[in-house]
Amino acid sequence: MNKQESLQGVFSKAQRMVFNSYSKSVFGQLSTCRTLSNGYHLSQCSDCGHQQMQFHGCGNRHCLFCGHFGREQWVGQRRAELLPTTYYHVVFTLPHELNGLVMGNRTLLYNLLLESSSQTLIQFGKDPKYLGAEIGITSVLHTWGQNLSFHPHVHCIVSGGGFDGNQWQNSKRVSGKFLFPVGAMKIVFKGILMKGLRKLRPKLRLDKLNFEDLLSQIGQKAWNVYAKRPFGGAMGVLEYLGRYTHRIAISSSRITEVGQTTVSFNYKDYADGSKVKQMTLSHEEFLRRFEQHILPRYFVKIRHYGYLRNRGKQERLKQILASLQLSERKPIPKLTVEQFMQEKYGTGLGKCPCCGEGRMVSIAVTYSHRCEPIQASFQVRNKASPV
Incomplete structure (x- = not known):
């Protein structure tokens, strides 16, 4: 079990604690981030037919794992x-x-x-x-x-x-x-x-x-x-x-271990010369402080x-x-996720990870595990197996 899955287990415990309904709903979203509960996109390569499924993030602003793309977009707009x-x-x-x-x-x-x-x-x-x-x-x-x-x-x-x-x-x-x-x-x-x-x-x-x-x-x-x-x-x-x-x-990078009953993380003790120390809290105390x-x-x-x-x-x-005798700035256009990945990391998000040539195209999407997948019309150039 990775760090995100372990933290989701901790967040799910908030439903049994004395929090207001809104806080419980936030913890509920964090506990299902990038899981089947949030739905998924199913993509298939236009050349080799390779398929991959990507679960949706929760998009909640309190999530430790969502928001990187939105943050970069916002910062880019401030540049102007x-x-x-x-x-x-x-x-x-x-x-x-x-x-x-x-x-x-x-x-x-x-x-x-x-x-x-x-x-x-x-x-x-x-x-x-x-x-x-x-x-x-x-x-x-x-x-x-x-x-x-x-x-x-x-x-x-x-x-x-x-x-x-x-x-x-x-x-x-x-x-x-x-x-x-x-x-x-x-x-x-x-x-x-x-x-x-x-x-x-x-x-x-x-x-x-x-x-x-x-x-x-x-x-x-x-x-x-x-x-x-x-x-x-x-x-x-x-x-x-x-x-x-x-x-x-708290950022996910500061969390060092998520145990059966405790969460450990690094912190700077400014009262002690900004030394980096480790703190271990019970799941309940971690949730209380986070809330x-x-x-x-x-x-x-x-x-x-x-x-x-x-x-x-x-x-x-x-x-x-x-x-200031400066020319007017042109508005910075919003980038798609694929354009952002290509510009910032030089990675073609839409390129097939299997053959490296074809393009991954969405063929089905669902926004809840309770919903039937929405099929997208798509043709594979070779004789790959249908979805």
């Missing part, structure tokens, strides 16, 4: 939005004292975290002392730590310049190490988010939490805003996007702000390119 400027990486983290409140109000507080962090950056960008223009921001919500603990934070990719409506403005900070002063960002972020918490108070589920005591606790401590040094050019931005935007709580990172249904975790906000974005980008 990159500008000849420095890009910075800023991380906004919620105090751990808020974890209990967030768990009971995920949609409201994830939205508040994303909006508060973007407002902080936009406020500093519009300050004439730093830029005096509207910056571009791509924000990505993460909810996990390396050991699958609950750790809500937002990664922001921020342009080093901005558009004032007429022309492009570059940063006025001489060193260029950080776009805005981190200490000041901590104060502003804290103020915006705490104000938002008070505004949301009537909508929040508090259970046994004392709201005023909680605000007092977080108000007395320094909040964590981390600003990394600039990326190494546009390709550094794209590399980051590919690694972080479509990540889930904390299942996003609310339809929740959008990747968002764009500033001049990259969706409404009117293409027109703004045209104005910015014109102000």
Whole structure:
């Protein structure tokens, strides 16, 4: 039994645990990914008649094995939005004292975290002392730590310049190490988010939490805003996007062993010099931690702000390119899976693995093991056996 099959067995146990119906449905999809339950494509070579069956993936955004093609497509489309400027990486983290409140109000507080962090950056960008223009921001919500603990934070990719409506403005900070002063960002972020918490108070589920005591606790401590040094050019931005935007709580490569009752995985212990260590959890504890990172249904975790906000974005980008005296970028076409494999890996996905000459053509497809296969019309050039 391979790693995916072993993990599917673990995920199937979630149906017997105390999770909400939506989380159980997610685990249900993960447990049947690339199995007969999801249906299959049956292909046959146009020359030699060789046949092969490919089971469908689940397509769930929390899956450890799906999404690679979609991620690459998304990153490719972002390439057309990159500008000849420095890009910075800023991380906004919620105090751990808020974890209990967030768990009971995920949609409201994830939205508040994303909006508060973007407002902080936009406020500093519009300050004439730093830029005096509207910056571009791509924000990505993460909810996990390396050991699958609950750790809500937002990664922001921020342009080093901005558009004032007429022309492009570059940063006025001489060193260029950080776009805005981190200490000041901590104060502003804290103020915006705490104000938002008070505004949301009537909508929040508090259970046994004392709201005023909680605000007092977080108000007395320094909040964590981390600003990394600039990326190494546009390709550094794209590399980051590919690694972080479509990540889930844990990648399959970090999982080292799936036993009868336990799951073991590697993690970096940042409190101990980022040493790589191994953690072993029972199946039940692994599922409990994983479930904390299942996003609310339809929740959008990747968002764009500033001049990259969706409404009117293409027109703004045209104005910015014109102000920089750059030609307009052509939209990057979406590739098929076969074109993507050929371009990225030099592998012809449609070529027959048996004879190496013919083309694999779909002859039957089903989307559930309960459905009859849909037959496709197909003729083999030689006298291969029919399906």
